[in-house]
Amino acid sequence: GMGNNQVFRVKVHMDKTTAGEHAFRFEHPTQPGQQTGGWMTKAVEKPLSAGFGNILEVQARAEGKGPAPEPIKKAAAGKAQGAKVYTMDEVEKHDKEDDVWIVVNNKVYDCSEYLELHPGGVDSIVINAGADATEDFVAIHSMKATKMLEKFYIGDLDIGSAKAASQTTKMATQDRFDDKGNPIALDPKLKVSLALQSKTFLSRDSFLLDFALQSPRHVLGLPTGKHMFL
Incomplete structure (x- = not known):
């Protein structure tokens, strides 16, 4: 999860215990899954690209030593106008190495053409083929990766079918x-x-x-x- 990305850096804080003793507190940039917390808060977004320089820039902003990032526009919630709607059953059929569909935030993406280009390797996408990859994707990807995903958007997920599938196949x-x-x-x-x-x-x-x-x-x-x- 959060340890498998290039913006992972543990911050060390000097604290005192309730007994007045000195202690070190280690803080991760994020929390597992979609939990809140960590030194990389909403006001301090992940870098748009990987690299040590970008990591330092983000850490500097977290410590109040660097300029604030430009606000990132979020896509409007809800289904896109005229977008095709897929059931979870339809998505689950595309679970092979040459036919990979994933779901992220109730949006359906065909990632088949992107597999060989993925920096994290083919397996990390294929393991989520035909399934909801929201938790894995959100936990380790930057805003740049989120923008790249838009190219492979093919439609929206039928929410009702997703809930029914999760209850019967989980x-x-x-x-x-x-x-x-x-x-x-x-x-x-x-x-x-x-x-x-x-x-x-x-x-x-x-x-x-x-x-x-x-x-x-x-x-x-x-x-x-x-x-x-x-």
Whole structure:
């Protein structure tokens, strides 16, 4: 999330505890997802382009040492006049590497032509193909990236269909199988519930968690070079 971008810099503050002792407080530029907070406030927008110089400029504004940024005009809320409306079912069909649609703030974008140009690589877009990518996109992208996305806008999302889809598919998925016929435990787009079998303490601040897959026949199914989020 917020640690995977080029404007990530932790600020260090000197504070005092309630007992009067000196202490360091570390502040991130943003909070996870769409939570408020962090040293990069609304009045101190993210830089329009990546780079160390821009990071310093933003940090200077956060500390009151630099000029205020120009106000950024936000797109008007609501559906664009004459825009095509897609259901979530239609969006979900475009979930392949050569056919990638995503949803950001209830707007539908066809990113198929942009994959090879994406600085973050193909996988970071494909993993959200056919799904709502709002949280991931907003958390790590600058205003420049938001403007670039407009080129791939193709229509608006039917809000009602999105709510219905989230209620029925958020935690459910059909079994997928490997080349040996074993069911695969992980799904690249959906959350999977796994039972915690044991917790072994290794040291004062380290422990080993042992999770059980859905059945003895299941294999984890984590591709080489990929990682999973617990």
